[in-house]
Amino acid sequence: MTDTLTRRLIKELMEFRKDPAPDLKDLTPEKEDDILVWKAILEGERDTPYEGGQWKLRINIPRNYPMAPPNIKFMTKICHPNIHFKSGEICLDVLKNAWSPAWTLQSACIAIRLLLSNPEPSSPLNCDADAETRWATNLL
Amino acid sequence: MNSQTFPLLIPEDTEGSSYLGFITIKGQEIPFGIHIDQRNARNLKNAHLRGSPELCRLVAGQEHRLEQCSTLEEFLIDLKDLLEQLVTKEENELMRSGTYYSTLLEELDAIGWDKLQSIDHALKNISLRIKYIGQHALLFACREAITYNHTVFNVLISHSDSSGRQHTIKVILPSSYPSDPPIVHVDLPTSISISLHSKSGLRKIISLFQEEVKQFQDLWLLLEDFDNHTWVLEPDKPKRSDLMRRIALGNHCSLQIDVDVKNPRGICECRLFGSEKTVGPLQDRLNKNLMRWDQSLTIRQNLEAILEMNFPSPLTTSKSEFNVECGICYSYRLNDEIPSQTCNNEKCGQPFHRACLYEWLRAIPTTRQSFNMLFGNCPYCDDNITTMVVEK
Structure with a gap:
């Protein structure tokens, strides 16, 4: 399994380098000798409060990837209802039970970027930010 | 201790438990060391023999023959006997019987010395180039490694026809050759070795192979037509013995054929792979049109007519579309x-x-x-x- 895992990850890396998604500034293994730990740098979407910011993500890939989802965390502090302020943990269905091997590290990062502009107030990991979002929505 | 028999032995310590020296086998001095467990001096069961890798290799598995000795001298005499036996046996393996060489020479005589390209003094590596009418053949023989006791012959026949196929015959001559038959490896749809009897020499093998090759010309022509005009997914690198091909049809569909070696132009076995919706219509056409199979056409032409489609070919598409x-x-x-x-x-x-x-x-x-x-x-x-x- 390790061999096929490495092959898939190398293909994903090549795919990203060939055709990188906009706003995904970097997606690469953190160290040369460990392909199971990656880092990504997200850029905040335009016309959102996150515009102009850059967030570093750490991606830990389980041995049974792509059968199991990668574990992605925010390393840079971010204020968002679905992201834990201290641990950087992300509440996103594709990183949990909606995962399928059709997703890639790149598409998962894009999903996280979309989460920034479309928070899911129903599953908050940051209650203060969630309350603020609800307030803001109610006011509008 | 009789120092006359083993003058080249010196004690390593004062107790006489360790010795270093040389043992002479067939005029060759082999260095060795021996350690004896003094507590158990009655026999040398626990004697520990050290030496060159060559010595260890020779003695490996034979230790039980030295365990019976009660004195060091006996042990050394036994060791010398044993080593001499083993070395002689190895030399015999190296040098094959006279008949082996005379047969090989006779065969080379028959094939013709003018075809000889190179040879070494031990007849281990022989390479020959043989010209037939309209054909060139290269007979190449090499003794791979002494330990394997193999003589490997490779015959490469390149036909003068436009397809220029190259064939390889690999012949392994056992050490008991010619009383034991040679082992022949060929890349043919049928096995040639069945028709070989013990008296078959190299010449017989070559002529038999040529006969077989002639018989498969049409089959290979048909399969090459497939290989050149379609995307073959399986086998990865088709061999001459492969009668199966799996080709890409596009739309994630593939077709597998198995050609009948006895009647290559006849209707071949076909299996379609892919999603039901795309395979369904193709299967219908296959069932409907199979009767129109024309033996004068190639298999590919027949299948293209039956399935009412042109197979994707290397000329029109790239393999990455199907892989x-x-x-x-x-x-x-x-x-x-x-x-x-x-x-x-x-x-x-x-x-x-x-x-x-x-x-x-x-x-x-x-x-x-x-x-x-x-x-x-x-x-x-x-x-x-x-x-x-x-x-x-």
């Missing part, structure tokens, strides 16, 4: 298996390895299993997908 990777492991070949399961959804059609799809589906709580079939959802389009249980 579609498995949607789970992202590779094409996984333990020699190619992605053979495809999603039946026309818009999806994503191929998977059976092992990968099974691995994914069995971990999903909504997957149902009935006997050895798993019913679940495609990881890509969420449409229904089924796969067989893969035994590990």
